[in-house]
Amino acid sequence: MTRNDLLIIGGGPSGLFAAAELARHGVGARLIEREVRSHREARATAIEPGTLEILDSVGLLPPFLDAGEHVRRSWLYGPDMSELRAMSFEGVDCRCEFQCSLPQYETQRILEAHLVSLGGVVERGVTATKVEADANDVLVELVHVDGGVETVHPAVVIGAGGAHSVTRDSMSEPLEGATYQGHFLVADIAMQTPFPRDESRLVCGPDGLLLLAPLPGGRWISFQDLEEAVQTVSAEDVVAHIKVRLGGKYEPTDVAWFAPFRMHRRIVSRLADGRRFLIGDAAHLSSPFAGQGLNSGLHDGYDLAWKLALVLRGHGPRSLIDGYAVERMIADHHVLDVSDQVHRAIVGIADGVRQRPEVPAPVWDPVATALLRNARAMIDIDYAGSPLVADYAANGADTAEPHPGQRYPDRMRLGGTSHHVLVFGPVEDAESLARLGRRWSKLVEISHEPGLNPVRAGVPAGGVVLIRPDGHIGFRFPSADPGALAALDRHLSSYLIPDPTVCPDIADTYA
Ligand SMILES: Cc1cc2nc3c(=O)[nH]c(=O)nc-3n(C[C@H](O)[C@H](O)[C@H](O)COP(=O)(O)OP(=O)(O)OC[C@H]3O[C@@H](n4cnc5c(N)ncnc54)[C@H](O)[C@@H]3O)c2cc1C
Numbered sequence: 001m002t003r004n005d006l007l008i009i010g011g012g013p014s015g016l017f018a019a020a021e022l023a024r025h026g027v028g029a030r031l032i033e034r035e036v037r038s039h040r041e042a043r044a045t046a047i048e049p050g051t052l053e054i055l056d057s058v059g060l061l062p063p064f065l066d067a068g069e070h071v072r073r074s075w076l077y078g079p080d081m082s083e084l085r086a087m088s089f090e091g092v093d094c095r096c097e098f099q100c101s102l103p104q105y106e107t108q109r110i111l112e113a114h115l116v117s118l119g120g121v122v123e124r125g126v127t128a129t130k131v132e133a134d135a136n137d138v139l140v141e142l143v144h145v146d147g148g149v150e151t152v153h154p155a156v157v158i159g160a161g162g163a164h165s166v167t168r169d170s171m172s173e174p175l176e177g178a179t180y181q182g183h184f185l186v187a188d189i190a191m192q193t194p195f196p197r198d199e200s201r202l203v204c205g206p207d208g209l210l211l212l213a214p215l216p217g218g219r220w221i222s223f224q225d226l227e228e229a230v231q232t233v234s235a236e237d238v239v240a241h242i243k244v245r246l247g248g249k250y251e252p253t254d255v256a257w258f259a260p261f262r263m264h265r266r267i268v269s270r271l272a273d274g275r276r277f278l279i280g281d282a283a284h285l286s287s288p289f290a291g292q293g294l295n296s297g298l299h300d301g302y303d304l305a306w307k308l309a310l311v312l313r314g315h316g317p318r319s320l321i322d323g324y325a326v327e328r329m330i331a332d333h334h335v336l337d338v339s340d341q342v343h344r345a346i347v348g349i350a351d352g353v354r355q356r357p358e359v360p361a362p363v364w365d366p367v368a369t370a371l372l373r374n375a376r377a378m379i380d381i382d383y384a385g386s387p388l389v390a391d392y393a394a395n396g397a398d399t400a401e402p403h404p405g406q407r408y409p410d411r412m413r414l415g416g417t418s419h420h421v422l423v424f425g426p427v428e429d430a431e432s433l434a435r436l437g438r439r440w441s442k443l444v445e446i447s448h449e450p451g452l453n454p455v456r457a458g459v460p461a462g463g464v465v466l467i468r469p470d471g472h473i474g475f476r477f478p479s480a481d482p483g484a485l486a487a488l489d490r491h492l493s494s495y496l497i498p499d500p501t502v503c504p505d506i507a508d509t510y511a
Contacts, residue, residue: 001480004030006312008166009128009167011035013044013104013294014280015160016111016122019302023118024058025417025469029158031115032126036145038112041257045102045213046071046291049089050378052096054302056412057163057471061096065109067100069214075201078353084204087369092377093409098198101213101221103188104294131157131170135457138275156308156363157276160297165282165307171273175285177266177336180343180378183226186288187238187258190219193250203245204458205444209350210245211289219256225350226260233260263287263343265336270326274318277304284332284341289346294380296335300328306417307470310496315443320351321389331381338375353417382406383472390491392477392484393459402458404473410452411471419444419469419496421488424454425462427480436485439498464488 004024008015011033024290043279047055047064055061076084084283089097104413112122125145132139138157142150163175195201200213211223224241226233236254243251264285271278279296304324310316374380383389384405391404414420428431437446444466457465459476464484466475474493477484492498 004152005155006030006158006308007032007128007152007156008158008160009131009140010165010280010282011108011112011122011124011159012160012162012280012297013107013111014282014297014301015158016108016115017298018158018160018279018305019120020111020115020118021058021301021305022309023115023120023314025305027305027309027312029118030154031120032123032128032142034125034127036125038105038108040105041103041259042215042221043186044107044288044291045101045103045215046295047102047107048291048376048378049092049096049098049099049382050293050407051095051101051295051298053094053379053412053471054298056095057415058114060110060114063113064100064102064107065096065346067106067110067216069197069216070096071099071198071200071213072097073199075199076349077201077203079205081203081249084349087373087376089373089377091370092373094377094379095412099200099291101200101215103215103221105293106216128161128166128250131159131167133170133273133275155275156312158304159276159278159282160280162281163285165278167276168268168278168282170275171268171270171278173270173278174270175264175266175268177285180263180287180347182347183228183239183260183262185204185224185226185233185238185258185260187222187242187252188215188219188253188256189222189238189242189252190217190256190451191242191250191252192218194274197320204350204353205245205247206354207244208241208354209346211346212240217451222252232257237328244295262287265340265343267332267336271328271332272321274321275456277308277324278322279304283328284336286336287343290339290342291378292339292376292378296332299331299381300377303328303331303470312441314497316344316496320388323386323495326381327386327388330386331382334375334381335378338372341372342376379407381472388468388474388495389472390475390487392475392487393424393463400455400458402456402473404458404476406458406473408457408465408467408471408473410456411467412469413450413452414445414471416445417469419474419492420467421446421464422450422452422457422467423464423480424452424457424459425449425480429482429485432482432485433480436489439489440492440496442499443496444492466491
């Protein structure tokens with residue numbers, strides 16, 4: 001496979017991370033980016049706890065933690081800065097029980113440096129102007145900044161071009177859904193306040209809403225609603241609006257960047273067609289109030305890379321990459337639902353305050369709060385029902401969580417790019433387990449008695465689970481008897497290709 005065989009169009013966060021992940025899984029890709037220079041716009045700032053775990057799994061946590069503020073709590077304020085309630089990430093069962101808050105250009109700088117460290121490169125000043133596919137071929141026309149035109153025929157195209165993706169257009173896939181009512185203004189500001197740097201705050205007053213989240217260097221990212229469709233906004237308007245919404249107590253001393261924008265809830269109806277794959281904003285747009293858009297683009301790239309790499313390296317049938325569209329459609333719809341819930345809650349409170357200044361204290365439901373916390377942290381993605389997931393405990397008494405499809409909370413104890421089989425107790429037939437290990441030796445690491453708590457993998461002592469490269473549970477069986485190992489072998493064979501030179505008859509042995 002040559003570099004031109006796998007083309008990623010768009011060097012935003014999604015494209016950069018997908019390219020780096022493919023490289024980590026041993027597959028080189030060509031990544032093109034229209035812009036000649038990196039931008040300096042703060043844009044998406046919140047990296048959620050679940051995404052930090054993903055970054056941790058690829059060795060990228062330290063640069064993010066060093067470059068960002070760690071936001072542990074969000075406060076909701078009513079008129080006159082009266083405290084209404086707080087939401088915290090405490091207890092979310094991740095290494096980082098906080099958001100990492102940093103400008104998007106810093107996120108992109110870190111991701112690009114990571115890609116380069118893995119041997120990749122971003123080709124800047126190259127625009128994909130045409131993507132065409134027929135039954136046998138994909139044709140992409142590339143226009144270089146010097147005017148040169150190049151035509152390539154990649155086997156696979158990853159569309160990471162954001163909301164106006166040329167790849168998505170070529171698939172005739174509109175971003176279906178709706179645009180939320182109202183116009184908003186985002187700004188990167190400097191402001192002296194006594195607000196703690198590990199908290200974000202949403203202020204709902206009679207003049208409108210203001211969301212403030214800390215950025216490194218004493219700065220803040222701010223969102224505010226605009227009264228009506230505003231054609232032009234000045235830096236002075238940004239300062240004036242923020243000052244009013246903070247009751248005149250504080251005002252920005254610098255505005256580095258600002259932009260009016262609208263919010264959307266939109267998604268394509270299919271994420272892939274076998275050769276073209278959509279990731280990030282090319283595939284879905286969610287309300288920035290939940291801070292999940294950039295995050296879900298990184299999750300898309302993380303997911304696509306392990307599946308695509310296995311197929312391109314000859315370790316999986318082509319059907320494995322169909323799993324990308326199936327599983328990420330589940331996850332991306334969930335992101336849209338959660339973002340919608342957050343958006344409606346925020347706008348509802350803001351509208352309520354505007355209509356009558358006395359805000360009733362919100363009712364606190366601990367279960368709903370914990371579920372929303374996990375959803376906002378992005379650790380609750382559940383691929384149950386996917387063909388890449390099998391649960392042999394589902395019909396028995398043991399239906400404990402986490403179940404196959406869910407995140408394995410101790411996945412950081414594993415590492416690497418392979419699948420892991422964890423056997424939590426004695427094995428009836430040690431030779432069968434050894435044969436299983438030899439048959440899948442290139443793709444699966446087997447840990448017998450791994451020294452981990454089986455309950456956290458959703459099985460009793462003696463059970464067996466498969467953890468996929470993305471840290472999700474792929475299979476469980478409450479015991480490790482020969483029937484369990486046969487079922488596991490069948491499950492692995494359903495989407496991976498075993499080494500044919502090693503124990504080729506093992507499936508028959510287990511049948
Ligand atoms: C105000 C605001 C605040 C937000 N806050 C958050 C937040 O806190 N957390 C969060 O998770 N998300 C947030 N988001 C969403 C987030 O910004 C996006 O989801 C994210 O930028 C998507 O990344 P991407 O790489 O998919 O697309 P983009 O960032 O749009 O990148 C696409 C890249 O592709 C390039 N490109 C496009 N077409 C071509 C072509 N034909 N050829 C070559 N190159 C091309 C573009 O130049 C661009 O660099 C926010 C969004 C907004 C508007």
